[in-house]
Structure formats: C-alpha cells, structure tokens
Amino acid sequence: MAFWIASSPHNHIQKSTSSLMRLVILAAFPGVLAQWYFFGWGNLIHICIAMITAILCEFIILSLRDKKISEQLFDGSALLTALLIGVCLPALAPWWISVIGTIFAIAIAKHLYGGLGHNPFNPAMAGYVMLLISFPLQMTTWQPPLSLMEMELNFSNTLTTIFTGFTLDGYSVEQLRTTIDGVTMATPLDTLKTSITMGLTITEATQSAVFGEHFALGWEWINLAFLLGGLYLISQKAIAWQTPVSFLFSLFLCSFIAYSINPDSSASTMFHWFSGATMLGAFFILTDPVTGATSVKGRVVIGLLAGLLVYLIRAFGGYPDGVAFAVLLCNMSAPLIDQYTRPRTYGHSKESS
Amino acid sequence: MESIINRINQQKFWSFHGGVHPPEQKAITNQKPIKTLSLPDQLIIPLQQHIGRQGDLLVKVGDHVLKGQPLTQSANPMAVPIHAPTSGKVADIKHSVIAHPSGFTELCIFLEVDHQDTWVKRTPCNDITRLSNQEIIQKIADAGIAGMGGAGFPTHIKVNTKPDINFLIINAAECEPYITADDLLMCEHSESIVDGIKILDQLLSPAFILIGIEDNKPKAIDALKKATAEIEKIHVCVLPTKYPTGGEKQLIQLLTGKEIKSGNLPIKEGIIMQNVATCFAISEAVIHDTPLLQRVVTVTGQALEKPQNVWALLGTPIHYLLNQCGFDNKGMEKTPVIMGGPMMGFSLPTDTVPVVKTTNCILAPSYKEMPSAFEGSSAEVECIRCGQCADVCPTNLLPQELQWSAKAKDYPQLKKLNLSDCIDCGACAYVCPSHIPLVQYYRVAKAEIRQQQQQEIKAEKAKARFEARKQRLEKEKIARELKHKKAAEARKAAMNKSTPEAAEAKSAVAAALARVKAKKAASQKSSENTASTQASEETTIQDNKKAQVAAAIARAKAKKQEKIAPQESSSSAENESVKDDKKAKIAAAVAKAKAKKEQNKAAESEPEQAKASTSADKKANAIAKAKAKALAKKTASNNSDDSSKEQKAPLDKEAKKAAAIAKAKAKAKAKALAKKDKASDVKNNSQDDSQISNDNDNQDISQTGTPDKVKDSSDKDTKKAAIIAKAKAKAKALAKKQLASESASEESQMIEQQKGAK
Ligand code: SF4
C-alpha cells in the first residue's frame, strides 16, 4: 500500500495569515466604535468606501498578475489597509479622497512592490501621506467632536457631505466645522500647535474646548479603545508586544523630558499618549509585520525610533501629527535595523554571529 | 560545575530560546501497557540501520538462523552488526524500501519466521563489575546497539572515550508529541534502565549523571526516582514540557546552561548524552547477553482503532503493526503514515517499510487531527515577515530570512545565517501563519550545499592531480632534453674525431643510451598505468593497441630511413613531387627528417659510401634544400675531417648546427607522430589495421634487408651503425608508446574531470 507523502513537520498550529488579519481588523472595532460615537458616521462611511475600493483594486491587480485570486483576495490584508485609511481620514473629507488613497495604497505601495510580504512601506500610511501632501486642504478639514458642533450631523447629512460637500440642508463643510462660538475647529494637536506658535502657554492653549476635561475631547477615548484592542492582540499573540511598548515608552520619555525642561510650551506625556493617532499607530500600524523589523531587538529599536520621530514631528515639525511620517521613516530603516540586530545563533560566539 | 549541581538540586534549570507547545496527544497511548505482538510471518531486516557503514553479510539465502544470531559483521568500528530477531530461514537478500525520508532502497534480509523463536546460546553475566571496560564495549558493539533516540550513532563509539566526563545526560525528555515509547519503557523497566546507566557510569565515570525528563510523565518520573533513590550521583531533572526539549543541544542547555559551540560535539565540553532506550538496550546486552532485537514502538494516531505501544521486532513491516492496531483508512483519500513524531518524523512511501533501531513511533493521523499532514505545501502563501518563526526557533536563527535565501539559492548568505545550525526541529514551520514549509526549503538547500561541497572537493582533487601530473611531465621533459643534449654532445665528440675507436666508443654510448631510454620508457609506461588508477581496463587495452600501432609505424619508419639513406637526393626529389597529398607530405617530411638524421649516421659510419658522392651530392643538396644542405655539409665535414684538416674549424661549426637541427627535427617528428597516431586512431581505425599489417611486412623486409646492405659495405662500423639505428628506432617506438599511453590517460582524466564538473 502506498501512502501519502508530506514533509515534516506534519502538524501545524492551524493559524493562517488571513485569520491573523481578521483578528487585527476585529481588534480595531472598539476604536472605530469610539470614533463613531464621538465624531459620527464620517469615518465609517470612509471605511466602507475604502474597503470596496480596496477589494476591487486588489481583484484587478491580482488578475493582472495571474495570482490565485480566491485565496489572496480575502486574505484580509487589503481590508486591513482600507480600514486603517478610513480611520485616519478626516470624517468629512470628500469621497474621492479615500478612493484615491486606497488605490495608491493597494496598487502602488503594495502591489507594485511585489504584493503582500514584499512591500517596504506600510500601504495605509503611504496612501495617507500621499493624500496629506497632495490634498492638504481636504486632509486637514477636521471635524470637531459632535458634542461641540452647532448643527446636528446625522447619517444622511454625513453621507451627502462626503459625496457632495453639502449637507441636506445645504450647509458646507466649512460651516459645519464652525462651532457654537463661531470658531473653526481643529484637532487638539492642531490647536496646540497653533496656540504655541501664537505664544500661548500650554495651560492657556488647553483652555480650548477641543481639549475637553482630560487631554483631548473624544480623542482620548478613541485612543483608549485602540489601546484595548491592541492589548487584546498582544494577548492573542497576533502582534509582537515589543514594538508598541518601546514606542510608547520612547514617546513618554521624550515628552517627559521636554515637559520637565519646559512645562510651559510642552504638552504633557499623557496628552501625547492619548491624542492623535498614537495608540492606533502603536498597535495597528507600527506592528505591521511586513514593514517592520523581524527580530526582537529590531522591533524594540523600531519602536524607540518611531516614538522619538513622532515626538519630534509633533513638537517641531510642520504637521500636527507625525505618526504617519514616523512610520514611513521607520519602514525605511527596518532592513538596516534588521541587518544589525540579528540574534546570536546558538553555539556561535558574539563576534562571529 | 558545583553551581550547576546546586541549581539542579533546587530543581532550577536554564531555558532555551523559543520552542513551541504542539498538542501533546500522549494520552492516546500512555495509559496502556506495552503489548507484545505475535510473531509476524516475515521480517525485512535492512543491513544498515544507523549512521556509519553496513557490515558484511554472514548468511546466505536458504540459511536457517536462530534468534540472536548475528547476520552481519565487520572489522570497521563504524559498522554495527544486525541480528536475527527470531529464528527462521533467510528467504531472500535483496533491495527493499527502508525507513528513510527519501524512500531509499537498501539491501535487506528477508527472514521467513519459523515461529519457533529458538535462541542461540547466551551467556548472561551476573556481575558486571568483573568485566573490563573493553569487554563491556565489545559486548555493546556485538549487540548492535546504535543510538535509539534519533540519529542512530553507534553506541560503542560514543561510550569509548577519554575518561574526562563531567556530565552523563540521559535523555528521557521525549518531547515529540504523541510518542510515549520511552515513557512506558521507563514505567515498566526502570530497573533495567538504571542498570544500563550503571554500566555507562562504570565505563565513563562521569562526575554527575543527569536524567532529563519532561514533567508530562509523572509515572515515569516516580519510577525513575524510586529506582535511582540510593544512587547519589544520579539526578532526575524534571523539566517543563516544551518542544524541543529533547534536542541534544537544547537539553544540555536546559540542564547545564552550556552551549555547545557550533560544529562541536558535546564530548568537547565533557558531556555525553544517551537515550533511555539505549540504556535499556545496553543493560540487556551486557547483563543478559541479548542483542538489540526489538524495541518499543508507539503505534498511534486517530486513524487507528487500538493505538498502543508495542514491542516490535526489528524488521517488522509497518503494515503488520498497523493491522495489529486496527488501522482503518477506508474513506480516506490520502493516508499519511509517519515514522517518528509529527514534528520531525517522515512520511513513509509504502507499508512494507520495516521497523529499525531508531523507529520510536508510527503515526497514522486522521484528517481532523492533523490537516496539514494531508495538505502538503498547497496552503503556502507569501511570508508576511511576522517573525513568529524566529520567536520559536530554539537555535535562534532567522527562519524567514533563511527561507528567502534558500528560495534564491543564495548559499553564501545561507552560510552567513548559519543554516547548518538548524536542527530541523520544525518549530518554525509549525507556527508559520503563511503555511510555508520552511524545513522542507532548508532540507533542499542543505542537500544542495552538501552536493556543491562534495563537487568542490572533487574538483580540488582533480586539479591537484592535474597539477602533479603537469609537474611530473615537465620534469620528464627536462630530463629528456638533458639526455638529448648529452647524446648530441657525445655524438659531436665522436664526429670530431671519427677514428674507429671513437666511433666504437660513440656507438657503445649510443647503444647504452638507447637501452636506458627503452628501460625508462618501459618503466614510465608501467608507472603511468598504475598511477592512473581511474583509467578503466578499456583504456588500458586501448593504450596497448595504440602503442602497438605506434611501434609498428616507428618500425616502418626506421626501415624507410635505412632505405632512403643511400639514395637520399632522389628521395628528396620524390618528396617534392608528391606535395599535393597532405598525408603523404607529412609522412614524407617525417621520413625526410629521419633520413637526414640517418644520413648523419651513415655519414659518420660509412665514409666510403659518402665519399663516393661527396662533391656531387654536396652541391645537389645545397641546391635542393637548406636543411639538406646543412646535412650535406655535415657529411662533408665528416669527410673533410678525414681528408683536409684546414677546413676543420668552420666545418665543425656547421656540423654542430646540423646536429642541432637534426635533433630538433627528431623531436618535432616525435611529437607530430604522436599527434598523428592519436588522430588516425580516432579517425580511421580500419586504416590503422591495414597499416599495421603493412608495417609488419615492412618490418620483416627491413630486418632481412639490413644485413644485406651491411654485407655490401662489409665494414665493422656499418654493422654497428645498423644496430644503433635499430636500437634508436626501438627507443623511439617506446617513446611513442609512452606518448600514446600518456595522451590516452590524459584523455581519460579529462573525461573524469568533465564528469566531476557536471
Ligand atoms: S512565521 Fe512564516 S510568515 Fe511569519 S516571518 Fe516566519 S516564514 Fe514569514
């Protein structure tokens, strides 16, 4: 009797790449929900647009590249990219922003570099940065939290705003962004930056309504939700813990040093942790295995570097939030870091390894 | 070392990097006792069941053998004998598929079991302390014990070492899922195992004996602790369950905190590791004089109705074991049957594969419990660099980078990434979410690297051989030239004073030289033949043929020369007329050169004949050709030596020149002939045949013709000259022979090299 021949190991942990991706998408849910709660339907609509675009785009490119469509189309990586893009965009950005961003992310940042596993840059962040540079106006029309808005923004209003630029009642995005007291709103990070450049101290700047009673109205809860999701991922061993831990530590350290030196013009450590895209970046973007470092040491180094970069960009750069740029810069340095953080192989002395 | 023991006493251990926790599945079999099976009807016993060499057969087809009777033996220390596991008749000795990942066939003895189970005479030994170490080692060697944990390294070699051993580690970890063979052996035969450990203790006298066992075998731990309670030296070390704790290097690291340097054996650190089953076999062999005939095999998996540990005779075909345990593969499209565990075992090609000394488990999984065993590499997708493989690698390698380099066949990079340190444990492939069969890639790459290395070594050897040969040929050439020079000088000296005495002396020298040359050629030829060991018999025959042909041609040439000598001018004219024919031309040129040389001799030894045509010939030759002129001048010079002494000085010079030219020509001719011989050998064998017969005829004539001519001159000197000519011709023939054989061996070597390069 002849038997079926296979190669060892015959057993497998029975995890797969797609299930890993699905898990990450699942873990992002609390954050997305928090976002919905504080900012309305905008981001959810963008996520949907981005996902549809991503699937279509992926399908076309996979068929052009003669790949196994059925397996790779739903491996979840494209959906995850779309999700991240959708989460990052300003809620009331026009629809074509997410379409262009997603196409760029999938077609250029991912597939032109060889597809999943070969892309040097995180596709979502590459797409986001491309949008930020190409469409600065649309990309900075941040919507204030619902509680601060003059007008009620329901689902249909959001939908028409995204697709036509006006609500059902004919208000424009600009009008929507104007709060009760007639001030155009920006993100807390934005506000902080402009206030500090205007010569205000942190305490004065944080008087602004966007900061709420803690660090940043709405944002703090979103960040907390992403942190929760991230912790879940770590507990599931879906992502490596070293990157987020070292990233948060590094960001904490930088802001702490700056804060202790100059508390008047430096935001608090917790403000840095719980505003902007800090937690999203820490647990969902930096941990993207494809574009990160592979060794344990390498991951730690990447995290430290990213924390430093985020702080530097936030404090001194031209953009209010630096997570996207920091991630791309880390992606660039990942191969080099990998090269120099090879672990010592068993039985090899330090020098020879 | 004390600190190590202190830590061990506190049951604190080190740890190794990575590791995985695959489902253990040991409960399937670890509650049932080891079952003794009824005898199968046929055993298939491979001659080689271990690392090393196979022994020489002691039995032949039709022999009746008794249980425990050795079937092979060998003086080689790396050979381990095998024994008849039960009594019966040797039905056949032929190649059969053996337990090997690649489904190799090996020579196997097919034993027809007679169901009598008659033992050979045994001499049990009750007091091992009376035995010397050498006796014990001999007993272990005779019992055919090879490491029963995995690789199957001959045990008697492992235990036969210098006495400087710090740790004897008994590997009882059995970290592979499913396998419980060692577990049950420890539960049921802990006393025997401890006896075996005592024997090892006596042999190696280690400072400490550590038994490494995973904490998922509580019964075995109890049994061992009880059995070793009063031996202080032995420490039972209970380790946390993690795969691959049972790996040699991992276990050493866990117990002693030491790392074995890459490429070294543990013995260098004063550590020796033995498997528990090996200990049991040692005690059986030394105390009960029972060779290794059977072993515990875990037959498990959900495709079986009655999975169980069994005592399986070596050579039991797998289908027998599967049947005994209720193997049911109905409704299964594919049936993987794995020898060894799910992590490192290999799937078997057929069910006739026999149990061997290293077989610890037969695993027949169902699809539900182990889908990946059925899928092969079909589920593979792109690596996402998640690094999980690197996290679990016990050797701390970077499996994903290894995988890329292996796919790209970047062998230098693989070496840099220390592929050779990979222990094939499979942990990386086990966790890879992209289902990449990493270990498979490494295996292929390792095999290719090994092949490449072997080829490099081969090429290196061939190169060295070639260089040596070139050097030798160079040396010979120089020696030859030196000899030629000497001969030429001698000739010159003789020419300068061609008195009868001088001529006599010269001819004597020439004859001696010819003899020496002939001898040397002969000896060289023989040495050439013995030296070129690779040359097959065929080429030797070819060499002989070639040499014969060459000799025949040479003889013919010699004859021609003698004919041409007296009528040199006419022959040169003739030669010019047959220019069109290329072959004829070459032949003529050769003949001419020879003739000239011959003429020299004729001139020296036959002054009368030369004198007859002195002036006329001189002029004719001068007109005909420059070479001929030179020769004629030489003739003249010889003559003038006799007649006019005033002309001696300038003519002497010319004579020298002529001699040099003649020498060079002779050399060139020899070369050309060698080439021509080779070419004609290859191109037209049939022509060669006819040529041989012609040559033979010619030779007859020449032999009979020579004395006639000699008679004409009826001079002493002439006779001598003829003899010299013959001797030279012979020498030349021999030289050619040698050349021919050399070219043949060169050819064969080239072929060899090409083969090697391929
Ligand atoms: S576990 Fe598999 S997918 Fe992950 S890095 Fe290793 S090889 Fe790549």
Ligand code: SF4
């Ligand atoms: S098979 Fe080799 S590379 Fe993979 S985990 Fe084991 S030792 Fe490491």
